[in-house]
Amino acid sequence: MHGVVVSTERLTPSMVRVVLGGExxxxxxxxxxxxxxxxxxxxxxxxxxxxxFDPAVVREEQPKELQPARRRYTVxxxxxxxxxxxxxxxxxxxxxxxxxxxxxxxxxxxGDVLVFQGPGAGYTPNPGADWxxxxxxxxxxxxxxxxxxxxxxxxxxxxxxxxxGPEHELALPAPAGVDLxxxxxxxxxxxxxxxxxxxAALDLPAGxxxxxxxxxxxEVRALRRHLLGDxxxxxxxxxxxxxxxxxxTDEDWRAVKRDFVAAMESDVA
Ligand SMILES: Cc1cc2nc3c(=O)[nH]c(=O)nc-3n(C[C@H](O)[C@H](O)[C@H](O)COP(=O)(O)OP(=O)(O)OC[C@H]3O[C@@H](n4cnc5c(N)ncnc54)[C@H](O)[C@@H]3O)c2cc1C
Numbered sequence: 001m002h003g004v005v006v007s008t009e010r011l012t013p014s015m016v017r018v019v020l021g022g023e024x025x026x027x028x029x030x031x032x033x034x035x036x037x038x039x040x041x042x043x044x045x046x047x048x049x050x051x052x053f054d055p056a057v058v059r060e061e062q063p064k065e066l067q068p069a070r071r072r073y074t075v076x077x078x079x080x081x082x083x084x085x086x087x088x089x090x091x092x093x094x095x096x097x098x099x100x101x102x103x104x105x106x107x108x109x110x111g112d113v114l115v116f117q118g119p120g121a122g123y124t125p126n127p128g129a130d131w132x133x134x135x136x137x138x139x140x141x142x143x144x145x146x147x148x149x150x151x152x153x154x155x156x157x158x159x160x161x162x163x164x165g166p167e168h169e170l171a172l173p174a175p176a177g178v179d180l181x182x183x184x185x186x187x188x189x190x191x192x193x194x195x196x197x198x199x200a201a202l203d204l205p206a207g208x209x210x211x212x213x214x215x216x217x218x219e220v221r222a223l224r225r226h227l228l229g230d231x232x233x234x235x236x237x238x239x240x241x242x243x244x245x246x247x248x249t250d251e252d253w254r255a256v257k258r259d260f261v262a263a264m265e266s267d268v269a
Contacts, residue, residue: 033121
């Protein structure tokens with residue numbers, strides 16, 4: 001599938017929204033979960049194919065150095081009634097000049113083409129839960145925002161989000177009464193511990209909780225250990241995904257992710 005950039009918007013100094021439209025979105029259906037994601041295929045500069053291409057064909061025909069970078073991004077919103085074949089909204093963290101996806105989003109212009117596969121999904125807030133916990137850094141904000149949109153009025157939810165500073169916060173569509181706090185890395189002595197420490201300090205209610213913990217790998221691991229080991233959540237009541245890892249490109253991360261997840265799961269089985 002592919003989308004054509006309809007518009008872009010700088011939501012914060014480190015977050016760019018890209019709205020995609022066009023006939024390449026025909027049949028797109030991300031209704032499987034509020035963390036639905038697509039697998040982008042971003043060609044290197046000067047690639048002798050595209051702008052629309054079939055990633056499976058390129059995988060067969062092109063040498064390694066001409067393969068597109070593969071990156072996963074969350075469906076922040078999907079409006080099937082907008083445009084000719086619907087509009088897909090993706091929110092990208094822009095984290096400096098390195099990488100494939102962040103720089104692509106920072107430079108995206110109307111008319112640019114983005115090829116992708118998917119969607120996949122794994123989580124929707126369980127309507128049977130007594131309370132919800134949603135935790136993550138900026139990369140998880142699109143999924144957390146989409147999840148907050150489906151929470152019914154009066155739902156009990158605790159949200160802890162990590163960003164660089166106040167100017168990086170986004171207004172999120174949380175139902176009234178949701179306990180939502182942004183934590184700031186800037187000035188913190190141990191930024192990587194902020195999320196786990198904030199969750200450890202929460203006075204969580206009795207009853208069945210349902211947690212969504214996605215984002216930077218080491219931060220997710222610490223949160224998982226705490227929630228399963230100290231709080232007694234069950235694996236079935238927690239969606240836990242290390243999206244990316246500090247100091248690693250996504251290629252480097254994917255090469256070690258299986259071992260990391262196995263080690264993480266052996267922390268608390
Ligand atoms: C299922 C899934 C859904 C995701 N949804 C989103 C989403 O909606 N929005 C989003 O922004 N990200 C999302 N991510 C994370 C995103 O795929 C990674 O951050 C990815 O590594 C970014 O690719 P890149 O090409 O920009 O940088 P890379 O080439 O992968 O990395 C270059 C450098 O930047 C660092 N880096 C990568 N990501 C970040 C970051 N978020 N903050 C600071 N430094 C970083 C790396 O450690 C590396 O040093 C998702 C990941 C998964 C698995």
